[in-house]
Amino acid sequence: MNRNLLLISTSSTHGTGYLEHAEEQVKELLQGKSSILFIPYARPGGISHAAYTAKVQEAFAPWGISVTGVYAYDNPDQAVRHAEAVFIGGGNTFLLLRQLYANKIVKPLQERAEKGMPYIGTSAGTNVAGKTIGTTNDMPIVHVKTFDALQLVPFNINPHYLDPQPDSTHMGETRETRIAEFHNHNAQPVVGLREGSMLRVKGDRIELQGPLAMRVFLQGQKPIEFKAGDDINFLMEAV
Amino acid sequence: MNRNLLLISTSSTHGTGYLEHAEEQVKELLQGKSSILFIPYARPGGISHAAYTAKVQEAFAPWGISVTGVYAYDNPDQAVRHAEAVFIGGGNTFLLLRQLYANKIVKPLQERAEKGMPYIGTSAGTNVAGKTIGTTNDMPIVHVKTFDALQLVPFNINPHYLDPQPDSTHMGETRETRIAEFHNHNAQPVVGLREGSMLRVKGDRIELQGPLAMRVFLQGQKPIEFKAGDDINFLMEAV
Numbered sequence: 001m002n003r004n005l006l007l008i009s010t011s012s013t014h015g016t017g018y019l020e021h022a023e024e025q026v027k028e029l030l031q032g033k034s035s036i037l038f039i040p041y042a043r044p045g046g047i048s049h050a051a052y053t054a055k056v057q058e059a060f061a062p063w064g065i066s067v068t069g070v071y072a073y074d075n076p077d078q079a080v081r082h083a084e085a086v087f088i089g090g091g092n093t094f095l096l097l098r099q100l101y102a103n104k105i106v107k108p109l110q111e112r113a114e115k116g117m118p119y120i121g122t123s124a125g126t127n128v129a130g131k132t133i134g135t136t137n138d139m140p141i142v143h144v145k146t147f148d149a150l151q152l153v154p155f156n157i158n159p160h161y162l163d164p165q166p167d168s169t170h171m172g173e174t175r176e177t178r179i180a181e182f183h184n185h186n187a188q189p190v191v192g193l194r195e196g197s198m199l200r201v202k203g204d205r206i207e208l209q210g211p212l213a214m215r216v217f218l219q220g221q222k223p224i225e226f227k228a229g230d231d232i233n234f235l236m237e238a239v
Numbered sequence: 240m241n242r243n244l245l246l247i248s249t250s251s252t253h254g255t256g257y258l259e260h261a262e263e264q265v266k267e268l269l270q271g272k273s274s275i276l277f278i279p280y281a282r283p284g285g286i287s288h289a290a291y292t293a294k295v296q297e298a299f300a301p302w303g304i305s306v307t308g309v310y311a312y313d314n315p316d317q318a319v320r321h322a323e324a325v326f327i328g329g330g331n332t333f334l335l336l337r338q339l340y341a342n343k344i345v346k347p348l349q350e351r352a353e354k355g356m357p358y359i360g361t362s363a364g365t366n367v368a369g370k371t372i373g374t375t376n377d378m379p380i381v382h383v384k385t386f387d388a389l390q391l392v393p394f395n396i397n398p399h400y401l402d403p404q405p406d407s408t409h410m411g412e413t414r415e416t417r418i419a420e421f422h423n424h425n426a427q428p429v430v431g432l433r434e435g436s437m438l439r440v441k442g443d444r445i446e447l448q449g450p451l452a453m454r455v456f457l458q459g460q461k462p463i464e465f466k467a468g469d470d471i472n473f474l475m476e477a478v
Binding site for chain 2: 010011012013014015043044045046091092094095133134135136137138139140141142143146147160162169170171172173177178179180181182184185186195
């Protein structure tokens with residue numbers, strides 16, 4: 001498969017502007033392109049599709065990339081089929097996946113991404129690039145008929161990965177405990193992607209970018225840390 | 240309706256043993272009863288049904304209450320129909336609700352609870368007593384065909400409610416933001432139940448118990464804090 005993906009943990013890190021910390025990687029991914037199709041379905045904080053798209057237009061404008069929102073097309077399927085590149089932004093993952101199915105663009109996105117169309121995801125948009133949305137942090141604010149996601153990579157992603165706080169008195173589960181529970185019912189690897197981290201996929205090769213290590217959870221094994229430059233290509237062979 | 244419910248945010252608070260902080264309320268609820276049916280389906284940390292039930296037996300033994308696990312019966316429906324009281328423990332809410340449906344005990348639980356059978360929930364077991372599981376904090380580790388829950392009360396509950404941390408640099412959503420997103424798609428009130436808090440329902444009356452206030456979220460309104468002793472009966476009239 002000729003994949004060309006940039007899967008970013010969070011659109012903004014603390015103290016940086018929208019997509020600012022990933023500027024270099026976004027520009028590299030979009031080399032030679034002049035437009036991108038934005039999918040605002042995740043609606044963070046309930047923001048409208050138009051307002052969310054305007055925010056993204058503002059971020060891409062200085063880089064010479066024009067942005068159109070998929071909601072502006074009568075036929076979202078055709079919009080995806082003709083896009084130079086696609087960006088799915090963050091928000092609520094359940095709402096996002098539900099709308100991807102409702103607007104019948106799951107298959108077109110898969111087909112275009114397999115053929116090399118550049119794909120950018122942040123947060124929920126990164127989560128849906130994985131095998132299922134079973135490792136989202138979001139609240140299930142709407143029901144979705146299946147948790148199967150775009151499956152552009154054969155593993156699951158946990159964006160905004162948070163390490164356990166050793167001094168916490170809170171009795172709710174840590175992120176690591178939740179992922180262990182996930183592995184009682186699911187076999188695929190889970191990548192805990194800390195804020196500021198991103199995965200760059202080219203064909204069957206994958207690498208971690210950004211300043212922080214990522215935490216990989218394999219079913220029945222102790223979590224493993226990988227930093228930028230480490231060989232993590234085994235993740236692309238997961239089934 | 241002749242409801243008789245005790246909905247507890249968490250089974251243990253920091254530094255207290257299992258159900259210890261709710262001992263007085265549990266004893267009051269179970270006055271005159273000598274047994275309780277335990278539903279271990281939520282399996283916190285993947286613990287087995289038998290091990291989870293053993294833990295609960297140990298907690299109830301000093302109070303003179305015998306505990307049987309629903310998994311020990313060939314017919315869970317009949318077990319619920321003949322139980323003196325029911326306790327649903329915490330763990331993963333998606334797994335719990337899925338198993339309640341798979342074992343066909345949603346309706347029997349509703350019918351018994353409506354007729355006054357004492358019901359105790361902690362964490363996930365409290366979440367499923369609400370209208371839907373749409374305000375759970377848990378990861379969607381298994382798919383469930385509907386988010387509609389037991390609806391023993393006409394509102395939603397967010398157990399382990401956490402206040403925003405003013406000094407956090409994390410970019411993931413706060414609990415309050417997530418509940419506001421829930422209200423973009425759902426109308427029912429949400430009760431943020433802090434650890435150590437519990438709701439006591441008798442018939443159509445409800446009160447908050449425990450040392451902390453609770454935070455009530457009504458669609459389109461600013462959150463409101465209520466403390467033990469405040470009149471919160473309007474929650475039972477939600478639709």
